[in-house]
Amino acid sequence: MRLVTLLIDGAPRAGVVLANGNVLDLAEAAREAPGAAGEAVRTASLQSIIEAGPKALDLVRTLADRSDRSAQRRPEDHVTMAPLPSPAKNVFCVGRNYAEHIAEGDRAQNQKVGVTEHPVFFTKPRTAVIGPGAAIPIFPHVSTSIDYEVELALVIGRRGRDIAREDAFDHILGYTIINDVSARDIQRRHGGQYFKGKGLDGSCPMGPCIVTADEIGDPGNLAISLTVNGETRQSSTTARMIFDIPTLIASLSAGMTLEPGDILATGTPSGVGYAMDPPRFLTDGDVVVCTIENIGSLENYCRVQ
Numbered sequence: 001m002r003l004v005t006l007l008i009d010g011a012p013r014a015g016v017v018l019a020n021g022n023v024l025d026l027a028e029a030a031r032e033a034p035g036a037a038g039e040a041v042r043t044a045s046l047q048s049i050i051e052a053g054p055k056a057l058d059l060v061r062t063l064a065d066r067s068d069r070s071a072q073r074r075p076e077d078h079v080t081m082a083p084l085p086s087p088a089k090n091v092f093c094v095g096r097n098y099a100e101h102i103a104e105g106d107r108a109q110n111q112k113v114g115v116t117e118h119p120v121f122f123t124k125p126r127t128a129v130i131g132p133g134a135a136i137p138i139f140p141h142v143s144t145s146i147d148y149e150v151e152l153a154l155v156i157g158r159r160g161r162d163i164a165r166e167d168a169f170d171h172i173l174g175y176t177i178i179n180d181v182s183a184r185d186i187q188r189r190h191g192g193q194y195f196k197g198k199g200l201d202g203s204c205p206m207g208p209c210i211v212t213a214d215e216i217g218d219p220g221n222l223a224i225s226l227t228v229n230g231e232t233r234q235s236s237t238t239a240r241m242i243f244d245i246p247t248l249i250a251s252l253s254a255g256m257t258l259e260p261g262d263i264l265a266t267g268t269p270s271g272v273g274y275a276m277d278p279p280r281f282l283t284d285g286d287v288v289v290c291t292i293e294n295i296g297s298l299e300n301y302c303r304v305q
Ligand code: MG
Pocket: 093, 094, 095, 149, 151, 180, 267, 268
């Protein structure tokens, strides 16, 4: 299934993209569904549906199969938001997870950090999340080096702590795309940390949908790419991750509970703007398109504030 959040009459509504291109409005489709699952699906929030667990998701599947005509919304009747427009927690992220990206970063900064022994984790605040088609704000008084990073992100469906590598995929509900927009000068200015430089408002474009795990194929072997104004800047495959998805989940969940609705972005391949010679940063009007096989494309444009 392709799960989405729509903006209809100013309010977010959870939906499923149907084969005919319409979106099933789940609150509407579940209006007579009984029990706790029915109640969860009627909340119109993907977050609540995910938190309600497998029964709610089974109901979503049944409703999608039935695809009641009166609960369908045509593409021209809505705006697609980030699938989880207001996550309960910060978005978890992984840094330095593709060898070519580590090499280009070390080259650009004239340093030799190389591959770390364990994954590098940081987070982006929920206020950074924006949806497809939204503007990535550029605040020139704060940063003059805004950069892009296309990343495969996974969404947790089952709570767990100390999750074993072999059980990792049982905890994943699905996958989406994140653009880990980064202010390089802020990262440097504040001692090389990630959080402030990657936490500005609008710096976490997400979407266009969550593809459930049963439909993604092999998440460890998906084509991943990014264009700026139509020019390809990043082009790789998720097979090139240094720490694979089971390793990331095992490592992040060690002594730390992961909960339904948690999001983890898995790092970016090479081709970022700051490592180009000369560096090329995003400017007003630039259109950035992130594409991942079996998910789709996430398009945003940049707007100076
Ligand atoms: Mg990143």
